[in-house]
Amino acid sequence: MKKFIFSIIGVLIVCSSLVFNGVVSAEDTTSSVLNGSGVIIKNTTLIPAAEFMKAIGGQVVINEKKEITLSYLSTNILIQVNSKYAKINNVKTFFNIPSQIIDGKLMIPLQLVKSAFKLDYSVNYGTTYLGGQYLESIVVNTDKVSVTIMINDIYERFQDLIVGKAWLWTTNVYIEDLSGNPIYDGIDNLAEVDVTAVKRNEDSDYINVYLIHKGRNLVAIIKDDGSKISFFVKSPFKRYKFSQKQWNEIKQTTISIGMTEEMVYLSWGPFTRQSTDTYGWGTSSMWVYEYDDGLADYLFFYDGVLTSMSE
Structure with missing residues (x-):
């Protein structure tokens, strides 16, 4: 099994090393933007090894012990997948985050190649509408090349989603096909889906x-x-023991008198605001759903059960 896994790694490294876009500047400095993105895990930036080494004119080699050597000029880095240790010209070095396979590619700590190959780099930040900053890209420079690596800064936050099966909470999302056409029908609330990737939108x-x-x-x-509120990574149909009629209402994002707060929440999603009063005879709650057109729905619960609603 190990032999098979490392054979796959070897193929991935060789194949991915061929993919990058280069442009020669007027000053004979080659600029390139990697097709693969870096990620951030535990405050450590990891970059795609094969593409990066190809872009700077280096090499990636796997030996018979399944050790991976990254070579650039007179410096060699010896690493193993999922090991926090590396050897730089036979000197052992420790890193908090190991080199690892992510989305089928060998990813290595940026700090490892920066230190070993004596590289300079600059950082570009993007800005959200509310003024927050996020790491957008890193530009690594040698005396001959300038390599831009786009960074998927949200990878770690959504990492548990990119494992395949999830359940989509449609009340909080806008859905479109890959051509940008909106999808309004054909997907029930809490539909089972396979998640393949998570990336920041052009609108940051x-x-x-x-x-x-x-x-x-x-x-x-x-x-x-800052949340993953639009997806369940475990089946809500196993977690909640509702009747088929109640599940059908939730799938169609409808509500009815007698529903519990959990049912309403699954069907309509998070409320805009709410208030709760507790008395000796029970608990009374009001949920308010406010909309962009100025209208609102008011839902009234008694001891966790929907008793009335009004607009």
Whole structure:
């Protein structure tokens, strides 16, 4: 099994090393933008090894012990997948985050190649609508090349989504196909999907979640509010023991008198605001859903059960 895994790694390294875009400047300095993106894990930036080494004129070699050597000029870095140790010209070095396979590519710590190869780099930040900053790209420079690496700064936050199966909470997302056409029908609330990638939208306040639903490749666009509220990574149908009638209502994002707060929440999503009063005879709550057109729905609960609603 190990032999098979490392054979796959070898193929991935060789194949991915061929993919990058280069442009020669007027000063004979080669500039390139890697097709692959870097990621941030535990405050450590990891970059695609094979593409990066190819871009700076280096090499990647795997020996019979399944050790990987990154060579540039007179410096060699010896690493193993998932090991926090590396050897730089036979001197052992420790890094907090190991080199690892992510999305089929060998990813290595940026700090490792910077230190070993004596490289300079600069950082570019993007700005959200509300003024927050995020790491957008890194530019690594040698005396001959300038390599731009785009950074997927949200990878770690959504890492547990990119494992395949998830359940889409449609009340909080805008869905479109890969051509940008909106999808209004054919996807129930809490539909089972396969998540393939998560990236920041061109509008930096939103996040694109790439998914497959019944054979269709789609994009769910969600507000970057610091949460993963639009997806369940474990089946809600196993977690909550509702009747089939109640599940059918939730799938169609409808509500009815007698629903519990959990049912309403799953069907309509988070409320805009709420208030709760507790008395000796029970608890009374009001949920308010406010909309962009100025209208609102008011839902009234008694002891966690929907008793009335008004607009």
